[in-house]
Amino acid sequence: QKEVEQDPGPLSVPEGAIVSLNCTYSNSAFQYFMWYRQYSRKGPELLMYTYSSGNKEDGRFTAQVDKSSKYISLFIRDSQPSDSATYLCAMKGDDKIIFGKGTRLHILP
Amino acid sequence: EPEVTQTPSHQVTQMGQEVILRCVPISNHLYFYWYRQILGQKVEFLVSFYNNEISEKSEIFDDQFSVERPDGSNFTLKIRSTKLEDSAMYFCASSWWENTEAFFGQGTRLTVV
Numbered sequence: 001q002k003e004v005e006q007d008p009g010p011l012s013v014p015e016g017a018i019v020s021l022n023c024t025y026s027n028s029a030f031q032y033f034m035w036y037r038q039y040s041r042k043g044p045e046l047l048m049y050t051y052s053s054g055n056k057e058d059g060r061f062t063a064q065v066d067k068s069s070k071y072i073s074l075f076i077r078d079s080q081p082s083d084s085a086t087y088l089c090a091m092k093g094d095d096k097i098i099f100g101k102g103t104r105l106h107i108l109p
Numbered sequence: 110e111p112e113v114t115q116t117p118s119h120q121v122t123q124m125g126q127e128v129i130l131r132c133v134p135i136s137n138h139l140y141f142y143w144y145r146q147i148l149g150q151k152v153e154f155l156v157s158f159y160n161n162e163i164s165e166k167s168e169i170f171d172d173q174f175s176v177e178r179p180d181g182s183n184f185t186l187k188i189r190s191t192k193l194e195d196s197a198m199y200f201c202a203s204s205w206w207e208n209t210e211a212f213f214g215q216g217t218r219l220t221v222v
Contacts, residue, residue, distance in 0.1 A: 032210075034210060041198065042216070043200050043213040043214050043215040044200070045213070046210055046211070046212060049209075051208070088152065092208070095159070095207055096165045099144075099152040099153075
């Protein structure tokens with residue numbers, strides 16, 4: 001079983017829709033969870049960082065962590081065409097960050 | 110806003126040559142990382158560095174790779190004898206502490222010919 005599983009997509013949704021992105025993980029050592037956005041041939045840009053189960057909101061973004069199920073989510077409200085990118089979940093433990101494969105998201109105008 | 114900077118943005122090298130990729134982490138950060146991303150694949154961990162020594166490394170980070178913090182601001186990744194399969198984007202990242210968020214640079218695209 002891979003440490004971090006993430007559906008690569010692509011995921012296409014109409015502008016204004018709520019987007020839901022998810023990852024599962026197997027390693028209980030992961031204690032810190034991040035979501036990054038990556039545009040083509042650019043570096044990952046940090047969107048959200050959390051370390052406890054529950055929800056964390058920042059503007060149009062909400063990160064959700066369920067440690068008991070080893071499941072994390074990112075919700076994007078009022079999605080915009082500029083949100084079109086690859087979204088990477090990432091988990092930190094033991095001095096390293098492990099990334100999911102990334103989900104390619106297309107917001108259709 | 111502080112950011113991680115990487116140079117060069119693109120490097121082309123011949124197979125067997127040595128390359129050094131350079132990074133300037135965010136100034137008060139203490140943990141440093143190198144990652145790579147082969148085109149179309151996931152971002153892969155190479156090495157983490159703290160207090161002037163490697164704290165964790167992956168199977169990818171073999172004897173061909175080395176890291177160094179030669180002064181108070183730079184963090185470098187050296188590949189001694191490049192192979193075609195080393196062609197990838199290389200990302201540097203830094204965090205203030207081991208359990209705080211990590212910020213990434215824009216990457217160096219390495220092309221080995």
